[in-house]
Amino acid sequence: MAESPVRPAPPRVPEAVHRRRWAILGVLMLSLLIVVLDNSILNVAVRTIAAPAPTGLGATQSELEWAINSYTLVFAGLLFTAGLLGDRLGRKKVLLSGIAVFGVGSALAALSGTPDELIAYRAVMGLGGAFVMPATLAVLMNVFERDEQPRAIGIWAGGVGLAIAIGPITGGILLEHYWWGSIFLVNVPVVLLALVLMAWLVPDSRDPNPGRIDLTGVLLSILGLVLLVYGIIRGGELASFTDPWVLVTVLGGLAVLALFVVHEKRSDHPAVDMAYFRRPAFSAAVAAIALVFFALMGVTFFSAFYLQSVRGYSALQAGLLILPLAIAQTVFAPRARLVVERFGAKTVCTAGLVALAVGLGAFAFFDADTPVWVLEVVFFLQGAGMAHIMTPVTVSVMQALPREKAGSGSAINNTFRQVGGALGVAVLGSVLSAAYRGEIEGHLGGVPAGLRATAGESIEATLGVAEKLGPAGDALVRPAYAAFLDAMHVTALASAGVALLGAVVVARYLPGRRPAGAPGPSVATERPAEAGESVR
Known part of the structure; x- marks a missing residue:
């Protein structure tokens, strides 16, 4: 009896999206570049910002640390929630909103008149960045077929490394010719270009069956991550993790995250399926x-x-x-x-x-x-x-x-x-x-x-x-x-x-x-997307 030929899996990505997938990746890399690059740029500007006005803001060591840490705290605390909202509301919408907020925060940071203003506007940048970072990778996974995803992710990962390394170079060049605020203001034209290209090229995608939102899980994840990251940052500032306030926040954050895990295991509509971690x-x-x-x-x-x-x-x-x-x-x-x-x-x-x-x-x-x-x-x-x-x-x-x-x-x-x-x-x-x-x-x-x-x-x-x-x-x-x-x-x-x-x-x-000819890893719950359903 002749064996029936094995049919190749049908394409999951609509043809119109598939044709422009590399251009879409380029736009995603542009938005990712400025978010990652800006973090490393600030490290070379701390001495200038610490200088008295008009050269800098006269920031103290503690204020300089919080200009960096306010971004990290908001960014880390909201990353998980941002990814969930992208799945639910649409990744393109989340990506556009995030890059716009990041651009506004950059402009305000450049025009800061006091260290406190800079700290606050860096937090706004962290809010925008939290919605950009997970959305870029999520969009990538929805515009490339499975066999091309490793190559695309490789380019994405290379872009992260490139941004980390060229940040200090860009910052050094800007500081040699312009005032300290230029390291933030340079983001604005790039953000405007990214917004136009995203609106034109990037398709929207979302989870077609998101179910009810797990509001308790979302709030627990935010509270737990913020407490944990704050305690870590504070412990680093004090060079001591035995300080009572550091211990309270770190242990409190871990306790809340443990409660989050317990809640997710018992919920009939979890924010994240804990079975993945098994x-x-x-x-x-x-x-x-x-x-x-x-x-x-x-x-x-x-x-x-x-x-x-x-x-x-x-x-x-x-x-x-x-x-x-x-x-x-x-x-x-x-x-x-x-x-x-x-x-x-x-x-x-x-x-x-x-x-x-x-x-x-x-x-x-x-x-x-x-x-x-x-x-x-x-x-x-x-x-x-x-x-x-x-x-x-x-x-x-x-x-x-x-x-x-x-x-x-x-x-x-x-x-x-x-x-x-x-x-x-x-x-x-x-x-x-x-x-x-x-x-x-x-x-x-x-x-x-x-x-x-x-x-x-x-x-x-x-x-x-x-x-x-x-x-x-x-x-x-x-x-x-x-x-x-x-x-x-x-x-x-x-x-x-x-x-x-x-x-x-x-x-x-x-x-x-894997042995030669063996099928690649698969996800049992994954199913072909109808045209216009999860990617459009």
């Missing part, structure tokens, strides 16, 4: 995302001080030195799918995490005279490692969920990334601060008692006090460099250890290479 590949992928950004963001935090404070490079020069990381991400991320097809996601991600751990741990051997070419090789290795991690794990997360739940999947992916990054900056920043203080305290005997506590906070604080003391402060400079390098070595080894932990997780739980 899939080892899904849970391993989101854990890897959190661990990768925990390790990487902690090193990114101290590498800026190493390049500028210890090595004496300008903000622009420091940004240019990180270009190899961006180049490696841009080159390897879109091609990572080919390596996965040959060796399997488990092998590729494990190797990527080991490479990242080596790149992060290399900082433990850097000193003030390490050759520049060595720095460039290490940054390139970090970028190559990231490229072979982010694409496979993002594909694992997104393809584990039905297409109509793409917003939820993207929100989970980005929430773990953001919380992991915030933890990395806070925890590894605290390790750096504690190690630095322990090394420098023995050299502060000649500093006036009123300045001693300030001088021990960071290398920037020590060098600032040394400058105020004039010739008497010269004796602090060399010990400050030595103390920072020792602290950086300890922190680098800690970050490398976190990356190696991620390697163990993916090696244990991520699926290996």
